[in-house]
Each structure stands twice: as C-alpha cells, then as structure tokens.
Amino acid sequence: MSEVKNKFGKIQTVEQAMEHIKDGMTIMVAGFCGVGSSYRLIQEIIKKGVKDLTLISIDAGDPGVGPEDIIKNEQVKKLISSHIGATPRTGELLNEGKLEVEFVPQGILAERIRAGGCGIPGFLTDVGLGTMVEEGKPKVTLNGKEYLLETALHADVAILRAEKADEFGNLIYNKTARGVNPLMARAADLTIVDAKEVVALGDIDPEDVVTPGAFVDSIVRGGGEWTWAWE
Amino acid sequence: MGMGIKDMMAKRAAEEVNNGDIVNLGFGIPQKVVNFIPEDKTVFLHAENGILGAGPAAGVGLGDPELIDSGGVPITTVPGASYFDSADSFALIRSGRLDITVLGALEVAENGDLANWMVPGGAIPGMGGAMDLAAYAKEVIAVTTHTDKKGNPKLKKAVTLPLTARNCVKLIITDIAVIEVDDKGFLLKEVFAGNTVEEVIEKTGAELRVADDVRVIDYDAEQ
16 A cells, blocks of 8 residues: 555545535535435534535435434525435425425436536436426427426535545445445535545556546545444 | 235235346335245345345344445345446336336326325425336336225225326235236236125225136135
8 A cells, every 4th residue: 555645635624625615505415315425524514504505415314314414404495305204304394494395206316416417418208207296397209209308417516425535536435325426426516525545546446446536626534423323 | 823914915026026037125015025035036136226136134233334225224235236326226227127116005096107105295205216116117016005094995097196107007916906907907816815806896996807717815825
C-alpha cells in the first residue's frame, strides 16, 4: 500500500465539505433503507441547520438511519422519493402540510437520476400510465403507443457512502450499499463521498472501479456509529 | 397440526416457479414463497435495490449490515449471486428478464388491473418498486385474502383504489381459491380444501367462470 497524498485536493475535512451545503439546495441522499447513506454527512447537514432543502432519495430510510433524520428536523420542503412507509414521521409531516412529497415509482426514479447523470433530459415510459403518477406529465405517442414523458433529475450536491475511494475519487461499493449511489454520484454538480477507506492512487485495480473518479469532487472519512433498526 | 392458510398460499405460488427462473417476492405472504421452492429447482431471487441471487435471511447480528433485501432485512447470497446498481436492477425488470413477481393486492379487476399501493385517507407509504414490477414482470401473481376485513370482495369488475398497473395480473391466489385472469375475465381453477365453488362465486365481485375440472388443493392430505 502506498502513502495517501492529496494530489487533487479532493480529500477534505467534513467541515470543508459542508461549506458547499447551502439553504434551498437540491440534495441527493444516497442509500436504500439507510444502507449506502452517509451517517456522518447527514448528521453534519442537521448540525449546519440549512433550510428549504429539496431531497431526492430512493426512500426516506429507516428510523435513525438515512434521510429521515434531516426531514424530521424540518429542514426539507420537498422530498422526491418512492417510499416513506418505514419512516412514520415523514408521513406525519406530509399529512401536516409541512412537507411536499413527489412519489415516483422506484425504477423510474432510478432512471430519472441515471438520465440526470448522463446528459439526457428525459425519457418515455409506460410505467405509471393510468395511475396517479401521470398527473401533470406530458403524454407522448410513439409507434402507436402512449407513454409518459419523465424528466431527468439533477442536484446541486450528492452525498453518498462508499467502501473505498482513492485520491482521485475512484470508488468501490460494498454489496447492496451500491444501489443508487453510482447513479447519484454522476447526477450532481458536486459529489461528496464518505469513504470507509481512502487509499493511494493505484491501490484500486482499474477493473474494480465502479464509479470513476471524474464524478467525485470531495472525499471525506466520515465514520460515525449507529445501530440498524433490526439490532 | 396442518399447514396454515398463509403457508398454503405461498406453497401454491411456489408451484408456478420453474427451474432457472428469476423471481421477485413482495412483502408479507409473498416472502414465504421461497420456503416452498423444491430443492431440485435452482431459482435466482431478485431484490430491487440491486441483487440477483439473494439467499435466506441472515441471523440477527450475523449478517453484513450492508447486505439487505428490498425490505431492509439482512440477507445472505447464493452461489452465482451478483450486485449491481438500481438502474441495472430495474433494467432487468423492464427488459423482460424477470420471470415471476409475487405481490400483495388490495384489489384486482377482471381485466387484470392491480391496486396495491395506497388507500385514500390512510397513510401513504409510496409505491416503491410495485409499479415497475407489475407492469413488466413476465408473470404477475397476486396473493391476497379473497375479501377485505368487512367481507367485501377484493376481486372486482374494476378497481376503485388507486391503480398500480393496468392489465398485469395473470394469476390470483386467495385464501380460498386460485383464479386465472384471461381475456374473458376471472376463471376459477382451484379451491383450497374446505371451500366450495359456490362460496367462491358468492365472494367474488365480478363474473366468475368455473373451469371444467376444478382442483381441490389439500396439502395436508398430500403430505
């Protein structure tokens, strides 16, 4: 193992990374049931107290892990997500009119994020056709079939967890902590990665890289301890 | 002790699974289906977050905290498993590679329309992956009680609750019967032992045609 330098200035303190987070921003929070979410960066957003955020996340997490901690602290005006069933407080805030939620079918949400990171402004799908999901969306007929026009999602900042990062930001994920993380890493102006381990250039085999470092702007060693809902 | 009805419903759903199938199981009774797949069939379980080849649940505290199924439960993997991102996971579904999904249902219409994601006025959990799964799995099996808690039919001429996907359900396994959805509507194929054809017709909220040779499923007698 070589010595970790910081040739690209991407390895930052949590405080440096948090300077990018401002009121009113759209933030992608990676993870699924909290797995793949950065516990530390979520706690720092709460500590900073930024307001009027729009969050994009596949679900609201589980109680105590994932995006719900930010939502509970009433820093979020709008959530774009596919599921909030495991996080009762998010549902309460929705019912109290303190939170707007745009529900998106999970696969379409993943694809909208993917599109946002690929320079594709939108796409056609029949998932959600005839359901509440179609409200307000343009319909397009192609080859005699009707489709919904779904738009790409892009964010100011994405925060995600990775198993390993090198100095350039090449990333490897762990098991199902991959999920939407590689998609979100590409779909934001600024991508902050909480890496469990930071290694020198060359210490990740190019064949193993899942997210190329070109998509990563800031690398922090997050850490933080929590227990999962089932423990 | 005989089998409970939930296990019988899961066992019946497992009969639909063929060797080599890629299968996605929803929450509740559908999750039990895995317990009834015979050992001579190799099946790859898919979970929406990004795994093909999910294995049994990991013991409490024994699993990797970053290896979970779509319900957030720590799991294991089987030989041949793979991890991928969520876009690939839904590409697998929408490109027609998912052979079977077993989902819960609130209502099923005689044209195969499915409602299973929200009750107006109740808590709104969100649809998760249900809309993608129902629209694009090669076979959608709905597993549900035949009637709701008040005794109202859940199999209807048309769904009244918010729609999940149109014309998607091919087979319905209830706590009293197995019903196929074909071009003409509901066709009663099987009843669970202890239930009569007349009773099933009475509890169904749309026309129910009856197959020529109705199977009586009696798993306890088969054992």
